[in-house]
Amino acid sequence: MRRLLLRSSLLLVTVAATLAATALPAAACEEHGPHAAAARGTGGPGAEKNVKAVGNVPGAQGAISLRFLQYGARDVMVVSGEFGLRTYDLTADPAAPKLIGQLNMPGMWETEDTELDPVRKRAFLSRDPRAFGGNVGTGESGIYVVDLATPEKPTVLSYVKVPAGHTTSCINDCQYLWTGGPAKSNTMPADWxxxxxxVTDVRDPRKPKVSPNPIELARNDGKTDYVHDVQVDEMGVAWASGRGGVRGYWTAGMHKDPLTGKVRAATPYDPVPYAGGGIKETAAPSKFMHNSFRPVGNRAGDGGGAGHWDNGNLIYATEESFVDGCAGDGVLVIASLEGSYGGEGWRSTPQKPFRLNTVGTWGVAGQEGTDPASADCSAHYFDVQGKILAQSFYAQGTRFLDVGDPTNPKQIAYYRPADAAAWAPYWHRGLAYVADNNRGIDILQLTV
Known part of the structure; x- marks a missing residue:
């Protein structure tokens, strides 16, 4: 998409010097995507409807991901990007973030979807192999564990090398991490x-332990392929998205394994398959699913629709794909998990493929507010509040969809600045905070 183990103080000094000395431009998340500069708008007139811009953080250009932490009554926003990590205080005015701390790491690659431990106040920054002048074939990847106990002083607790490094996700309440992507290195099997x-154990944040054995293999009709990101739903099911679809796993507790029919313990290292599988090529021709969301638990009605769809049987997933022209770029896909609870997504082969049934799709091509002069129309990260789904579409800005009827998502508002390079929106305190690689952070308020 877009952009220590801690052995000695000497290592930290060396790493810090490297971080300070190297800088790279932002680039597209996936190897087939455009660079961020090309993903911006045309410079012509922007467009907006039913949304009001109430704030902007222009000094945060290169922002890719942001999250929020609570320190008692204090409200703090944590932003990561190619610059490293920054903290902002929102307590006094959520529309006017105040910079309070920073961890300068120029040359990081995207750090998208950076996750936080809200209890222990930590951030987990992925080092993509393309960071600091590296490349996918030979570059180093890993994880920085950052202490945010004092938000004014973000501090690296440790760094550990990991064979993957595009995104890192919390598992089991941030006791463990799942790290995936990008394309394989030169030393990995040729058929991947x-x-x-x-999997990394971060229960001791100063001494992370990486398992040598990867998981979520054979995900693309029996072929091991690119896992892009992982989201955990309110039931604790971890959903791994990437090339070949979206598959969910139990990572704790006793569960029946649909592949063996036996009840066994689920762990982060040996998870139990739950549901999911490939997305139909008619909905997502690239088969590359970027991230996902399953409305369940306290969010069972959030975007789930009425009646039949309020039972946790939906998976929302983004296809990230760039082709010539807007019409073929990636879309939001809503699919049914019904028929996938028996391990069907793990038995899929090219000869007998299993695909989830598509419920609905939505893309910006031909929609009101779309810039026809820009070909950068792929769907990217989204966030759901109630029945409203906010989603970023790069140069096509941020779109707000009513997904109360998942079979027919409807655009109700949009915000597309002329220079948009929108990566990810986040709902917080009734506002939508948009990480824009060009503009910094736009703070939006719906007016409908």
Whole structure:
């Protein structure tokens, strides 16, 4: 998409010097995507409807991901990007973030979807092999564990090398991490299409332990392929998205394994398959699913629709894909998990493929507010609040969809600045905070 183990103080000094000395431009998340500069708008007039811009953080150009932490009554926003990590205080005015701390790491690659431990106040920054002048074939990847106990002083607790490094996700309340992507390195098996998931134990944040054995293999009709990102739903099911679809796993507790029919313990290293599988090529021709969301638990009605769809049987997933022209770029896909609870997504082969049934799709091509002069129309990260799904579409800005009827998502508002390079929106305190690689952070308020 877009952009220590801690052995000695000497290592930290060396790493810090490297971080300070190297800088790279932002680039597209996936190897087939455009660079961020090309993903911006045309410079012509922008467009907006039913949304009001109430704030902007222009000093945060290169922002890719942001999250929020609570320190008692204090409200703090944590932003990561190619610059490293920054913290902002939102307590006094959520529309006017105040910079309070920073960890300068120029040359990082994207750091998208950076996750936080809200209890222990830590961030987990992925080092993509393309960071600091590296490349996918030979570059180093890993994880920085950052202490945010004092938000004014973000501090690296440790760094550990990991064979994957595009995104890192919290598992089991941030006691463990699942790290995936990008494309395979030169030393990985020739038949792999991309990097799967490696598991890291971060219960001791100063001494992370990486398992040598990857998981979430054979995900693309029996082929090991690129796992892009992982989201955990409110039931604790971890959903791994990437080339070949979206598959969910139990990572704790006792569960029946649909592949063996036996009840066994699920762990982060040996998860139990739950549901999911490939997305139909008619909905997502690239087969590359970027991230996902399953409305369940306290969010069972959030975007799930009425009646039949309020039972946790939906998976929302983004296809990230760039082709010539807007019409073929990636879309939001809503699919049904019904028929996938028996391990069907793990038995899929090219000869007998299993695909989830598509419920609905939505893309910006031909929609009101779309810039026809820009070909950068792929769907990217999204966030759901109630029945409203906010999603970024790069140069096509941020779109707000009513997904109360998942079979028919409807655009109700949009915000597309002329220079948009929108990566990810986040709902917080009734506002939508948009990480824009060009503009910094736009703070939006719906007016409908």
């Amino acid at each position: 299409g991309g990097r799967p998931v490696w």
